[in-house]
Amino acid sequence: MTDIRMTTGGAGVTRAWTVRGGQSGEREQAALAEGRAIVGWEELGDLSGCASADDVGELLAKAYPEEAAGTIDNWKRQLWRFITMDIGDYVVMPRKQLPVVAIGTLTGLYEYLPQAAPGFRHVRSTDWLRPSVERAAIRGDLRDSMGAFLTVSELSRRDAAMRVQVLAETGSDPGYVGAVEPPSGPAELVHDVQTSGTRQLTARDLIGLWGWQRRAAEVIDLVDHELASHGLRVDPHFTEVQLDRLVTVSAKETAEAEDAPGAVPGGGMRAPGEKPDVERPTDRDLTWRIGSLPFVREVITVRVGDPLSHAVTPMIEHDFSQLPVVDHNSVLRGVITWEGIARAQFGGGTATVSQAMDPHPETAREQEELFRRIDRIQKSGFTIIVDGENAVIGILTSTDLAGQLKARIEPFTLLEELERRMRRLTRHFSMDELPQKIRKTRELGRQFTLGQYAFLLEDPHCWAKLDWPYDQQHMLSRLRIVTKYRNELAHWAVDAPAEDAEALAATARLLKLLKIVDLDPAA
Known part of the structure; x- marks a missing residue:
């Protein structure tokens, strides 16, 4: 095997990484005092002879035989990042109990210190340039990517490495202006998380990976299930923020082995060999949030x-x-x-x-x-x-609340009025005049659905009896758009119904046409 101490990862481009100081911050003081980045996995021996992540995985499997395969896979990727980071790369260590992060540059290759205390043996020499950069000085998107639950992850998007460099030099984050290019599909999302440890994208782009544009209840359940099936988590949850806000996707199984095999975030323990629970849709908090x-x-x-x-x-x-x-x-x-x-x-x-x-x-x-x-x-x-x-990220006024109330109520009130007018305009049809497809509904004493009125409008005899001064195909087309909109609104959604502005406008226009033939003086 190649001695990892003879290589530096070979990328040739300065990168930035988050290396945490332990689940309780227990390695932070030693890291700063000794000029090192340190990771745990105390049962694991020297990794210098590993030539690949799979080699690391083999050693992990031997050191932690009771851990699930998914856990070993996650750990090996983190450790491979740690031992192959280039000299000169930036390292960010969020402080657990303080509102600051430490920023430094790597000055040495991977080392194993057998005489060090357990949990302090895997190290990289580091020059801590700024040991206490205020977290508030870091823009929210970069701060969120640093907030992943992984011990080691790469800060790879939205000019992250350059911004960390500026933070190291000045203590200020220049920020990033521009859109985030989403993955091409769920498979690429999984790949990105495995490669870097995290992946940021907007809530809109996240649900778009499965072909959706609005966060209806069944969509939320589907995306939750898909993420869980791939072993992924999203923070904050994509229902807690606006559609165009960034969320951070990372692996659900993220904790390193700190005190004993099977340690998990928050100090809980899994039984030997037990796999992490897959979150069921019913486990999700359904509360409406400010975001x-x-x-x-x-x-x-x-x-x-x-x-x-x-x-x-x-x-x-x-x-x-x-x-x-x-x-x-x-x-x-x-x-x-x-x-x-x-x-x-x-x-x-x-x-x-x-x-x-x-x-x-x-x-x-x-x-x-x-x-x-x-x-x-x-x-x-x-x-x-x-x-x-x-840090201030926005303001919500009572006027904003009133506007949101209008946005969420208006579509339903327009649709209700539209259906009532359609009912009144067509109630004079006898049973024999009705198209065969919808007679059964009338026989059962039920009201027609919005979609069923299309059968009336497309029937030549019914259209002639209506005697509306409109183009028949135009009215049919408009009614079908509105019916589709009505059906979509029947499913609860986080996003305001008015977000589909085109369908809402079509509903208002159709209602205006009906008011005229319904002899509404206000039309």
């Missing part, structure tokens, strides 16, 4: 030390009732309202943002239950949406 609603993400903010004019100008210009007050990392420090501005200006002199702000604004996170928050949003008029680092 299920669209809210303003391009939030105008001001700094604590700014002159008050920096707040007044945009508030007047955009007709805002409030502005979040943040620090240099967009961490929320308070909120400015017109009431606060008035108080500050009564004091005379040159007022500042700090004098006018309320330091205790109404806040919420995307994962919080929506309906528990509605009363408070209505009372204050708004809530500022923050992430886990208390």
